[in-house]
Amino acid sequence: MVIVERLINELSKLPGIGRKSAMRLAFHLLNQSLDDLTDLSKAIIEVPMNIKECDICHNFMDKKDNVCSICSDNKRNKEKVVVISTVQDLMAIEEVGHYRGQYHVLHGLISPLKGIGIDDIRLDSLVERVKGESEIKEIIFALTPNTDGETTSIYLKNSIQKVNNNIKITQIAKGVPIGSEIEYVDKMTLMKAIENRT
Amino acid sequence: MVIVERLINELSKLPGIGRKSAMRLAFHLLNQSLDDLTDLSKAIIEVPMNIKECDICHNFMDKKDNVCSICSDNKRNKEKVVVISTVQDLMAIEEVGHYRGQYHVLHGLISPLKGIGIDDIRLDSLVERVKGESEIKEIIFALTPNTDGETTSIYLKNSIQKVNNNIKITQIAKGVPIGSEIEYVDKMTLMKAIENRT
Numbered sequence: 001m002v003i004v005e006r007l008i009n010e011l012s013k014l015p016g017i018g019r020k021s022a023m024r025l026a027f028h029l030l031n032q033s034l035d036d037l038t039d040l041s042k043a044i045i046e047v048p049m050n051i052k053e054c055d056i057c058h059n060f061m062d063k064k065d066n067v068c069s070i071c072s073d074n075k076r077n078k079e080k081v082v083v084i085s086t087v088q089d090l091m092a093i094e095e096v097g098h099y100r101g102q103y104h105v106l107h108g109l110i111s112p113l114k115g116i117g118i119d120d121i122r123l124d125s126l127v128e129r130v131k132g133e134s135e136i137k138e139i140i141f142a143l144t145p146n147t148d149g150e151t152t153s154i155y156l157k158n159s160i161q162k163v164n165n166n167i168k169i170t171q172i173a174k175g176v177p178i179g180s181e182i183e184y185v186d187k188m189t190l191m192k193a194i195e196n197r198t
Numbered sequence: 199m200v201i202v203e204r205l206i207n208e209l210s211k212l213p214g215i216g217r218k219s220a221m222r223l224a225f226h227l228l229n230q231s232l233d234d235l236t237d238l239s240k241a242i243i244e245v246p247m248n249i250k251e252c253d254i255c256h257n258f259m260d261k262k263d264n265v266c267s268i269c270s271d272n273k274r275n276k277e278k279v280v281v282i283s284t285v286q287d288l289m290a291i292e293e294v295g296h297y298r299g300q301y302h303v304l305h306g307l308i309s310p311l312k313g314i315g316i317d318d319i320r321l322d323s324l325v326e327r328v329k330g331e332s333e334i335k336e337i338i339f340a341l342t343p344n345t346d347g348e349t350t351s352i353y354l355k356n357s358i359q360k361v362n363n364n365i366k367i368t369q370i371a372k373g374v375p376i377g378s379e380i381e382y383v384d385k386m387t388l389m390k391a392i393e394n395r396t
Contacts, residue, residue, distance in 0.1 A: 039208055
């Protein structure tokens with residue numbers, strides 16, 4: 001059994017995969033073709049090793065390219081930049097498929113509690129990006145609505161306005177999620193939703 | 199983004215891993231060291247490729263060994279054989295750590311509905327194993343308590359008794375799981391539990 005245990009142990013190191021799930025995954029893999037196993041195995045090693053951050057927006061991109069697929073897409077609107085804290089957030093917005101502008105990934109939020117300061121995330125490069133820039137008309141903050149998100153928004157807003165006063169700065173609406181039961185919405189969200197009624 | 203998508207797509211092929219979970223796993227992997235990625239990647243390809251069934255009990259074992267770790271363990275009781283349908287079931291019993299006898303893995307159950315016949319699973323090899331055998335005193339069926347499990351038990355019981363009449367054949371107790379609320383136990387289990395009261 002030692003040999004299957006090796007696979008189960010490796011799989012149970014993954015986040016959210018307990019021992020039972022790791023066993024199920026391992027026995028699933030035992031029944032896969034060599035081709036399928038190779039595809040998965042290679043993706044796990046090759047993808048993380050072949051990724052870098054885009055110099056412009058800090059999205060992940062293939063090491064062998066010069067600019068990421070979004071920044072290099074000429075069909076996309078260059079006037080709007082959505083600021084998000086992670087690449088996952090970028091992907092979530094992209095999956096909606098509605099927004100066709102640019103992005104800027106901070107790779108974190110300012111967090112005194114977690115010891116994340118101004119220089120630890122990609123704040124300066126956004127300020128540099130908008131300095132003397134005439135093409136960008138609007139910066140849209142889509143940051144987690146908590147203290148860290150607020151701190152980061154305030155810092156960025158001030159820094160951007162210092163270098164470029166022609167850019168409109170907005171943030172995504174806070175309110176009650178579509179389809180949610182009002183009675184189960186937390187108090188803070190409900191308060192904000194009433195305050196920001198349209 | 200195409201490069202991360204490759205990893206997300208591979209991960210979302212795994213059972214029980216939806217797109218959201220695959221994204222979470224992928225971004226977790228992006229932050230792992232090359233060593234950790236190599237361990238996982240190699241286990242995925244090497245474990246399934248280096249496994250075979252034990253000639254005696256059909257448990258999975260390392261290709262380079264002759265007999266599985268359970269069959270070759272001289273400290274284990276040779277008088278009892280637990281019959282299970284999958285290696286997962288074997289592992290579940292091993293994890294309890296209480297049973298110290300032998301096993302026989304059928305790799306399935308007779309199932310006319312699923313088109314699984316007598317020759318598709320490891321039934322004959324169990325019958326062969328007990329034929330003229332004096333060391334084995336008891337065969338314990340630990341098969342899923344459903345029609346397929348019952349069919350398989352009946353077939354095996356008859357076949358074993360034809361070749362060796364000295365072996366005691368038992369099956370694991372069916373009843374109410376420990377800690378379960380009686381009111382939520384299904385009718386069939388409750389009926390069996392009352393019938394088989396001790």
